[in-house]
Amino acid sequence: MEPERGLPPARPEHNIAMWGPPGSGKTTFLAALHIALNRRQDGWKVVGANGPSTDALIRLTGSLATQGHFPAATRGIERYRWYLVGAAERAKRFALRRRPPQDVRIGLDLLDPSGELFDQEHSGYAGVHGELVDNLVNSRGIVFLFDPVREFEDGDAFDYLHGVLSQLANRMLESPEFADGMLPHHVAVCITKFDEIRVMETAEKLRLVTVDPDDPLGFPKVEEEDARDLFRALCGVSATGNAELVHNTLIQYFRPERVRFFVTSAVGFYVDPRVGRFDRDDYQNLLPEAESSKAVRVRGTIHPINVVEPLLWLGRSLAAAHRAAPAARAAGTGR
Numbered sequence: 009m010e011p012e013r014g015l016p017p018a019r020p021e022h023n024i025a026m027w028g029p030p031g032s033g034k035t036t037f038l039a040a041l042h043i044a045l046n047r048r049q050d051g052w053k054v055v056g057a058n059g060p061s062t063d064a065l066i067r068l069t070g071s072l073a074t075q076g077h078f079p080a081a082t083r084g085i086e087r088y089r090w091y092l093v094g095a096a097e098r099a100k101r102f103a104l105r106r107r108p109p110q111d112v113r114i115g116l117d118l119l120d121p122s123g124e125l126f127d128q129e130h131s132g133y134a135g136v137h138g139e140l141v142d143n144l145v146n147s148r149g150i151v152f153l154f155d156p157v158r159e160f161e162d163g164d165a166f167d168y169l170h171g172v173l174s175q176l177a178n179r180m181l182e183s184p185e186f187a188d189g190m191l192p193h194h195v196a197v198c199i200t201k202f203d204e205i206r207v208m209e210t211a212e213k214l215r216l217v218t219v220d221p222d223d224p225l226g227f228p229k230v231e232e233e234d235a236r237d238l239f240r241a242l243c244g245v246s247a248t249g250n251a252e253l254v255h256n257t258l259i260q261y262f263r264p265e266r267v268r269f270f271v272t273s274a275v276g277f278y279v280d281p282r283v284g285r286f287d288r289d290d291y292q293n294l295l296p297e298a299e300s301s302k303a304v305r306v307r308g309t310i311h312p313i314n315v316v317e318p319l320l321w322l323g324r325s326l327a328a329a330h331r332a333a334p335a336a337r338a339a340g341t342g343r
């Protein structure tokens with residue numbers, strides 16, 4: 009999308025769909041976005057494009073960050089129209105063009121479906137499942153959430169991927185954008201819940217964990233170029249072994265250069281205010297809601313990890329693909 013001036017239209021142009029099994033962290037990821045942007049302090053912010061989307065942003069953020077509550081399971085499909093607004097290169101633009109500074113806006117039309125809708129048992133085009141497939145056909149960006157904790161226990165990520173993906177491919181068969189047999193979407197594959205002990209330990213065993221010396225909190229991280237290796241390793245230890253198929257299936261359907269991997273956590277690691285930085289012996293940011301309860305709540309302040317990056321990458325990639333489209337059509341490549 010081109011950077012816009014003045015009031016943004018009520019409908020951001022780039023449809024981005026969240027994709028992942030129930031409980032993989034789709035809604036929490038979105039709920040963490042405001043805080044994630046706030047902590048970066050680089051001028052980017054999230055702004056609702058209309059009243060209901062603004063209300064949802066306030067509600068999701070407040071519930072997670074202030075009250076420490078995780079969102080309830082999503083019912084049907086939620087839609088949030090938000091803008092990422094950045095103040096990039098203000099001074100330079102102003103000096104060069106002698107006109108008022110211009111914000112950079114990335115429109116996100118976000119679909120947050122219930123993970124249940126990706127279940128094969130819902131297959132068929134009727135009802136909300138059909139709407140989900142329609143929405144994927146119309147979106148060009150996908151945030152694909154892979155929950156390693158669910159994979160350790162249930163190992164069903166592949167089941168939640170291949171049924172819907174087959175339907176998506178089937179629906180796009182006649183589209184010129186599918187001419188080379190690859191779907192046109194950009195896919196940000198997000199490994200969620202990096203803060204969980206088993207996920208961290210897997211990354212450590214593979215020696216993929218580093219610490220940025222400039223990070224005042226000393227948080228462990230996995231470099232972007234290593235994220236795919238961690239993904240494959242986590243797929244390899246899934247309960248059914250089927251997750252190994254997930255990586256290959258993604259690469260089979262989507263252009264490899266349009267798939268990027270991110271290691272993420274919506275809540276991040278716990279930081280004891282008295283210590284002020286990451287503590288290897290006490291980093292879990294979840295607490296049981298009540299004694300002997302399976303439900304959890306957030307323990308301390310949230311420090312989202314790689315929540316902004318996938319959305320910025322998708323927003324920028326879709327804007328670039330959109331700009332390149334007329335030239336590609338003129339050259340006869342159809343994209």
Ligand SMILES: Nc1nc2c(ncn2[C@@H]2O[C@H](COP(=O)(O)OP(=O)(O)OP(=O)(O)O)[C@@H](O)[C@H]2O)c(=O)[nH]1
Binds near residue numbers: 037081200204272
């Ligand atoms: N450790 C950890 N747990 C998380 C994180 N994000 C979410 N969770 C856990 O995952 C649960 C489900 O998160 P949701 O965001 O509701 O997942 P969803 O994918 O939207 O689920 P559906 O709406 O049912 O499809 C939460 O209740 C938390 O227990 C995270 O960053 N770290």
Ligand SMILES: [Mg+2]
Binds near residue numbers: 081
């Ligand atoms: Mg949800």
